[in-house]
Amino acid sequence: MEEILQQLEADLAKAKTLPEVEQLRVKYLGRKGSITLLAKNTDFSRLSPDEKRSFGQRLNALKNRAEEAIQEAQQRLAQQGASLGMVWSGADLSLPSSDRRFGAMHPISLIQRELEEIFQGMGFRVLSGYEVETEYYNFDALNIPPDHPARDMQDTFWLDDGRLLRTHTSANQVRALERYGAPIRAIFPGRCFRNEAIDASHENTFYQLEGLLVDRDISVAHLIGVMKTLLSAVFHREVTVRLRPGFFPFVEPGFELDVQCLICGGNGCATCKRSGWIELIPCGLVHPRVLEFGRVDTRIFSGFAFGMGLTRMAMMKFGIPDIRLFNSGDIRFYEQFPVSM
Ligand code: PHE
16 A cells, blocks of 8 residues: 555655546546555455454545645646636636736827727728829829918928928819719828927828718718718717818819817816817818819819818827827836737
């Protein structure tokens, strides 16, 4: 008996996995295991009552010690295995995990993705265009006259070869019309550049999302309808909008679309500068000259265009009070926009 126990302990010490321990349990304690057979093969009729009792006691002790040794080996391996993530460790899987870190997404990327999805749901395609543009697509084709101040060195980054960094995503309008013709529904999210001094509300690099819809019999009512649908989807509630006249050479009529302040509900607060309204989306009906530059037949087609600043949309959506946070590099800001899993 002593020998069997020593052998078992030596075997267990060599075992490296739980299945190996299970094999040893079968080998020693299973139906044909050596300890089981020891009991079975003993002819008890040849033993005296005293011998029977003492043999039985020793056999039971052997079994108990063998079982203990096997359990110890199982526990030892389960602990090692748990740290390797290999073997069921007995951990409570319903507990919340303690140290899982997911990445975060920049709020501009988040709002851009959300807007793309909403517009795709309304049948718009997502196009991208070029950050380095020609004067033609950025200005001329948009009916912006040659002497317009926007073309000035103070406002536009000009490249040595005469091209420029696009000052707005509107530069995509005529490109898209040339390429896809009418009818068309497209949005153009992207980075724009202006030669401006940076302060609390100005950046020289910023993000816009342009929209263009050209079809038969398009009116201001369609523009308002799409804008309201969009804003309700982004802000998850009915929003009140108003149009004010606004001037851009490439739309006629042109508007500034305001939303009733989502922070104070229109009562007046610091964010809306006490006015109750926030200027959110410049827009208008596409100027016939722009359609002509895009080779669209203006007797059949009309359309609307809008150009929203993604920064302002993100500030409204997430309640971000200061524009400088966006490019601050402050990890405590960015971490507040975790990627949802
Ligand atoms: N491109 C204009 C800007 O950057 C915005 C705009 C787009 C206005 C489309 C009207 C229509 O200010």
